[in-house]
Amino acid sequence: MFIKTQAQGEVxxxxxxxxxxxxGNYFVYVQLTPELFEKRPVKRGQTDGLRTEITAGVSEVERVVSKGAILVKLAQAAGAIDVHSGHVH
Incomplete structure (x- = not known):
């Protein structure tokens, strides 16, 4: 059995x-300032199990919360922070 593969450029x-x-919707938290985060919807592409391609929603120059994103989400859900105007430490 064989599968077709295709090399992609930079993603x-x-x-x-x-x-x-x-x-069923996917989001990342983008850091706008040292203490201000924005919840951003994204479209996912391929994954290797550790990293996932993002095809829409953020650009390569934006800072995405990579560790602790779930903590930002939980703090927002608990009302501890407002990701659009909160102060996060």
Whole structure:
């Protein structure tokens, strides 16, 4: 059995733990300032099990929360922070 493969040029990837799933939709948290984060919907592409291609939603110049994204989500859900105007440490 064989499968067709295709090499791709440079693609934008993030660590899998940076991606947060909510009811079938996927998000990352983008750092706008040292203390301000924005929840951003993204479209996922291929994954190697550790990193996932992002095909839409963020650019390569933006800072994405790669460790602790779930903590940002949980703090937001608990009302501890507002990702659009909160102060996070």
């Amino acid at each position: 934008l990837t993030v660590a899998n733990e940076a991606i947060v799933e909510e009811m």
